Every structure is written in C-alpha cells, then in structure tokens.
Amino acid sequence: MNSLNSEAFVLFDQHILWSDMIGNICGLIALALGWRRSVWTWPVQFLAGLILFGAFFGHLTGSAGKQAVVMAVALYGWWQWNRGRDKAADGHISVRFASWAERGAMAAAAAVGTVAVALLFKAYPSLSWDPWPDAYIFVGTIVAMYAQARGMVEFWFAWLLVDLVGVPLNFANGYAFSGFVYVIYGALVLWGLRDWWLRSRTTAARPVPEGARA
Secondary structure (H helix, E strand, C coil), X not given: CXXXXXXXXXXXXXXXXXXXXXXXXXXXXXXXXXXXXXXXXXHHHHHHHHHHHHHHCCCCHHHHHHHHHHHHHHHHHHHHHCCCCCECCCCCECCXXXXXXXXXXXXXXXXXXXXXXXXHHHHCHHHCCCHHHHHHHHHHHHHHHHHHHCCECHHHHHHHHHHHHHHHHHHHCCCHHHHHHHHHHHHHHHHHHHHHHHHHHHCCCCCCCCCCCC
16 A cells, blocks of 8 residues: 555646545546446445545544545445345436435434544544544545435535535645545536436335335
8 A cells, every 4th residue: 555655746736646546536436336326336436445545544534534434335335226126217226315304314413423523533632633624524424425325315415515625625635636536526426416316306206115214
C-alpha cells in the first residue's frame, strides 16, 4: 500500500496520490453502476473502499472509517440485491422513495450517530483532528449506503449532503484528486437522482415489498 500512497503527478499545485486517484476512479465507476442499478456496483465499491482506506488510514480517521463502512455495506448491498426480491421488470433492483417513518428513522440515526461519534473523537483526540466533520462523513456514509442497499431514492440526497463536507475536507488535507472527482460525482449524483426518481414513479402504486420497512 505504500507504493499506492506515493505521488502520481502534480495538478494545479496539488500533489495527486496514486491511491487517491485509483480509489476515486473506482468510486466513479461504482456510482455509475449504481445509477444503472447494476449489482456490480457493490464489488467495485468494495474495491474503492479498500484502496481509499489505505490512503486515509493514520491521517483522516473519519474518512478511513468511512471507507471501512463502505466495504461492510458493500457486502450487505451485494447480498441484498442478489436475494431476488424487489426486482423491477428489467431484472434490476426496483427503486422507491422511503416512507416518512423510514426517513425519520434515518434522519434521527444520522443526527444521534454524528453526535455520538464526534464525542468519541473528542474524547480520544488521536482518532481525529477535526471530530465533527469526520463524524458527519462517517455516519452520513452509513445512512447513504444503507438507503442505496434498500433501493431508496433518498440515497442520492444523502450522498449530496455527505459530499458538501467531504469535498472541502479532502482539499484541505491534500487529497486533491478526491476533491476534483467529487465535481464529477456531483453531476452523476444529480443524473442518478433523476433516473431513480423517474423509475420510482412506475412502482409508486405498488405496496412497499414485505421486509422493506425492516
């Protein structure tokens, strides 16, 4: 992993690391696959998480923790999308808007989780130099990827909220390629949001599948 953390090139006076570049390219591919509702989004996300974990570990604890969560939820998402339930007519995962109860639960989990993790980081300063944004990224990623695994359109909104903090944090800590790539992420998220939003209308009249509220 040390070789992956070496400098690849310099762009606009920003030093681009191989791990930062390769991990985020994999992340872009995973996001595009998620937009297309392809189950292969999950193994690609796992690979991106593994590479970026190595890049962030020991420097950005919250971001490294985020990648550990990415890998764990990628395994859950792979299992969830391969179960054969909640499939659309085209064979891919069926997407839907979350119920108000689900939205409330996710918002509450994000708020409580962020405070709890931030307090943990503050109690142990070696874990994070900036507890609140690290905690926000860590918990926000859990919520976003859980929503993706459940086929919820809110997944895209959650990622936008995480990126609002993640982009400047990456630039501030020398991970410039992450910052540049997140501009492209933003465009893909908006397109993916539009696609999932429109597709959700085709199933809006259908009841929420059994187990979707679990």
